[in-house]
Amino acid sequence: MTQKTYAGVALEVNDEGYMIDKNQWTKEIAKAIGLEESLELTAKHFEVIEFLRDRVAKGEGLTIRSIGKSGIVDIKGFYALFPGAPLKLATRIGGLPKPVSCV
Amino acid sequence: MNYMKKIVIVGAGTAGTMMANKLRKALSKSEWEITIIDKYKTHYYQPGFLFIPFGGYTKEDVVKQKDVFLPKDINLIYAEVDRIDAIQNQVLLTDGKIYKYDYLVIATGCQTRPEETPGLKEANWYKNIFDFYTIEGAIALHEFFKNWQGGRLVMTITELPFKCPVAPLEFVFLADAYFTKRGIRDKVEIIFTTPMSGAFTKPKATAMLGKLLEEKNIKLVPDFYVESVDSENNIIHSYDGKEVAYDCLTIVPVNMGDEVIARSGLGDDLNFIPTDKNTLRSNAFENVFVLGDASNIPASKAGSVAHFSADVLIGNMLETINGQPMTHSFDGHANCYIETGFGKASLIDFNYTTEPLSGKYPVPVIGPFSLLGNSWINHLGKLAFKTMYWEFLLKDRKLPVSNKMSMAGKNND
Numbered sequence: 001m002t003q004k005t006y007a008g009v010a011l012e013v014n015d016e017g018y019m020i021d022k023n024q025w026t027k028e029i030a031k032a033i034g035l036e037e038s039l040e041l042t043a044k045h046f047e048v049i050e051f052l053r054d055r056v057a058k059g060e061g062l063t064i065r066s067i068g069k070s071g072i073v074d075i076k077g078f079y080a081l082f083p084g085a086p087l088k089l090a091t092r093i094g095g096l097p098k099p100v101s102c103v
Numbered sequence: 104m105n106y107m108k109k110i111v112i113v114g115a116g117t118a119g120t121m122m123a124n125k126l127r128k129a130l131s132k133s134e135w136e137i138t139i140i141d142k143y144k145t146h147y148y149q150p151g152f153l154f155i156p157f158g159g160y161t162k163e164d165v166v167k168q169k170d171v172f173l174p175k176d177i178n179l180i181y182a183e184v185d186r187i188d189a190i191q192n193q194v195l196l197t198d199g200k201i202y203k204y205d206y207l208v209i210a211t212g213c214q215t216r217p218e219e220t221p222g223l224k225e226a227n228w229y230k231n232i233f234d235f236y237t238i239e240g241a242i243a244l245h246e247f248f249k250n251w252q253g254g255r256l257v258m259t260i261t262e263l264p265f266k267c268p269v270a271p272l273e274f275v276f277l278a279d280a281y282f283t284k285r286g287i288r289d290k291v292e293i294i295f296t297t298p299m300s301g302a303f304t305k306p307k308a309t310a311m312l313g314k315l316l317e318e319k320n321i322k323l324v325p326d327f328y329v330e331s332v333d334s335e336n337n338i339i340h341s342y343d344g345k346e347v348a349y350d351c352l353t354i355v356p357v358n359m360g361d362e363v364i365a366r367s368g369l370g371d372d373l374n375f376i377p378t379d380k381n382t383l384r385s386n387a388f389e390n391v392f393v394l395g396d397a398s399n400i401p402a403s404k405a406g407s408v409a410h411f412s413a414d415v416l417i418g419n420m421l422e423t424i425n426g427q428p429m430t431h432s433f434d435g436h437a438n439c440y441i442e443t444g445f446g447k448a449s450l451i452d453f454n455y456t457t458e459p460l461s462g463k464y465p466v467p468v469i470g471p472f473s474l475l476g477n478s479w480i481n482h483l484g485k486l487a488f489k490t491m492y493w494e495f496l497l498k499d500r501k502l503p504v505s506n507k508m509s510m511a512g513k514n515n516d
Contacts, residue, residue: 079343
């Protein structure tokens with residue numbers, strides 16, 4: 001666990017760079033983390049992030065499939081917004097814990 | 104008039120059969136009528152399918168009749184369920200019959216759905232595209248391998264979750280051994296694609312399995328989420344435009360819960376039933392319990408999980424029936440042998456909070472099975488398990504291992 005500063009705010013993050021306290025998250029922090037990932041966030045990015053934060057707040061699990069059915073983006077669109085490993089990326093930028101991939 | 108109370112179990116696979124035996128043993132025959140309903144008369148030992156493509160087992164090794172494993176003094180109904188009406192506490196069959204219940208156990212499992220992936224189940228299904236998760240697929244792949252002279256063998260996991268999480272890895276390890284023994288390993292390129300970021304999920308197991316893949320010259324393609332299959336050109340496509348070409352594609356299709364769950368309005372978007380991960384009771388209905396692959400609990404979909412959780416469930420059901428609060432809690436315990444080829448296997452033992460750790464199982468120091476190790480004794484354990492399954496597990500005869508995962512014998516550094 002270490003401290004990192006995003007948008008002028010000192011935050012605790014874990015070894016993989018995920019915020020420990022999701023309540024500290026702001027859009028400014030998201031933009032700063034996004035820049036670290038070479039990603040410029042648009043309104044669409046934030047729509048998806050709000051969807052994810054909402055689900056986590058309700059205690060629901062996060063899956064790429066459910067994001068594809070959210071009505072905000074389809075799965076291809078999700079990958080286009082958050083390239084590579086979209087769920088890991090979107091949760092990190094969104095101040096959420098890394099999703100537990102249970103197999 | 105003497106009114107018998109009723110328990111209905113939907114599904115007579117691994118989980119349903121175990122619960123039928125546990126419930127019949129525990130509940131008075133004069134007070135409790137137990138009904139179990141399933142579409143099929145045959146019971147498959149699914150862990151055996153893995154060996155069929157490589158000539159290890161045949162169909163006869165893995166199939167038996169269900170009724171042998173079910174207790175007497177139970178209503179065994181071979182029929183299709185149309186839907187479960189959990190509000191009216193009844194199960195409706197397609198033939199019109201209705202079974203009312205005081206308590207319901209749903210054990211309808213999960214199935215592979217190749218139709219969910221565009222291009223998968225088309226002209227080349229079982230020609231050069233196979234699953235080994237069905238008896239038909241495993242047998243067809245065996246036929247294909249017999250005459251195959253080599254090429255690109257791609258093993259693909261379509262989506263999470265899927266049952267038997269280690270099976271795709273076992274498949275590529277066994278393929279490496281099989282083609283080596285046939286003297287054509289240099290003509291076969293083996294590739295493993297997965298939507299996960301590594302060979303497995305938790306760090307220590309991922310490292311161990313990733314190393315084995317490297318040693319056996321099996322190429323890992325992680326973060327690959329299959330969108331579609333181009334079976335004319337033998338290419339799989341990911342959602343983000345990546346492609347992998349194949350000559351033979353072995354795939355774990357999308358896994359979903361039974362359609363009856365969708366028809367009953369009881370499931371999530373993959374037809375798995377929202378279930379409390381500790382009590383195993385349905386989140387929506389107080390007299391409905393879910394066991395095995397049919398639930399959405401964050402444990403592996405595996406027979407060992409059904410087995411360990413069944414002991415929790417019987418405890419909780421008996422308490423509920425007697426009007427007491429449920430005191431049993433499932434810890435997510437799972438264990439899996441992992442065939443690694445050439446007569447060896449590994450073994451992982453874990454639960455909701457503890458990842459697979461190294462050590463000895465089940466007895467500290469003595470074992471005889473080595474956790475995260477690679478040994479022929481583990482392989483014997485895997486083979487012996489078939490006998491354990493048919494003779495002990497299904498019929499609820501005691502096995503000499505604890506239900507809760509134990510830290511005894513584990514290295515926790």
